[in-house]
Amino acid sequence: MIDQVTETGALPFTVQPKSLLDQESRYQPKLCGLRVIESAQDNGLRMTVKLRDYQVRELLSLTRFFGFCAETFSFAVNLLDRFLAVMKIQPKHLSCVGLCCFYIAVKTSEEEKNVPLASDLIRISQNRFTVHDMMRMEKIILEKLNWKVKAPTALHFLRFFHSHIQEKVDTESKKILYIERLEAQLKACHCSFTFTKLKPSLLALSLLALEIEDQHEYEPVPSLKEALDGLQQSLNVKAGDLVCVRELVAKCLVEYSSTKCQKPNGQRLRWMISGRTARQLKHSYYKIAHLPTIPEYAC
Template identity: 45%
Template structure:
């Protein structure tokens, strides 16, 4: 019964995946854009996705959050002409929107902390307005059908039909490989069902399981995926994973993120072995004029709207990564 249910679920998602594909014409414009042309380029898009990977790893977000954020980002960039100076705001808004539908409410990172850790130069109001724009343009309501959707289904179907060596087909490893592929805009043109199956077949070949490859073949026939299309993307996946395994490749999730704090806080951190206790803020003493979110509606002017100051904390040195959890605990 589980196998029948999974195959039905697979078919439903396969029929819906076209609704969540980015416009190919828009992707082509990004790929062909020149570095000095004042447009979003393939390189800037890929670097932005690597930053999203770093942030999701830093905040402990799931692979689902990262993949959903990339889906929103690619679809928005392929639809709208975005200026390079606004790209960081668009990407963080996509991550914030994605996390709302994939993470538990208690695990969500506040918008101001997301901006601070991302070391971005815009305000909470800017982020909120951008989220509304992205949600309206993409008609965002719930999770998109992505390559991760199919990868998880393929993995479950394979384990349902396999009686041995289940531990060798690691979903965690497959998810990591998918994230590596999504850091390249070329894979944004692949159908999610095909990209996921190409990843699955690549892993099955590496563990030398003919039985599992037979299951992958039946999945391909069930979805009527052409051999030529699957072969083309399988070759690209193999090249990408080979490059990613190279010691010269910088892994995005290993990037060091730092928290910006004020000079006084930094001095306290350096002068104490442990983080000193901070005084309790009395109720009724909050000055709204000091809030970074209390400024004018800079987005409405359209000129340098996302280049607002980070506030006084931006003047201080970086918060060491290894002290972050101690600081939060305090």
């Protein structure tokens, strides 16, 4: 049975943070596994940071292509990082693992009528494996993650914190923090391995802190700063930790394209192909060889 995160919306704010934080620790990627990835050499035999980040960018492209919600992308990244942190996989299997994590997230977050066929996902992503390979991999992922799918992600915390701050400030101040922009910046952070080892709540709080700091340079907004300080205190986040992560976020956003950050979902991508290409894709699908069995060695 798939284990999903407990909803906390009906709880009072004094209780909600503790409830979310208690769940957060159970859905974090294992640090020992992440360190193995971080120390791996780029020789084509082991998972590396570079390969992980490339795969996440592929998932972001698929999310935009289908017009899926931000939750789908965040859940897919969470599943991918957690699985990579407990299983040693070869780079040749990464695309199958990534697409399966994406498919699980789609079926968890999207309306049933919007869930594409697995065969369509394979063809559109131009991967070289079969539906059978994908179904087998999906089962392995779910089993290794103990069927714990819908985790409290950084997006979950970001929306919760943003909503709380908005309730504490006046009408004019509410217009300063745009959740769409914050979510776009979070997507950029997801594409960097740097943030896999951080708690989602700290990453979300750091995004808000950076945005409030940037806005404060142009126009003093003491009410926003006060609301953020109150939130930080209620979460027992050390000032030094917040400053450190805020700087990491700022560096990440500078490196990431500002245009992509601010307008990640401006328009759905369209898969424009000729009839001849479509026939070739359809025929080539049945010629794809099955993937070899994946060794299931835990980290």
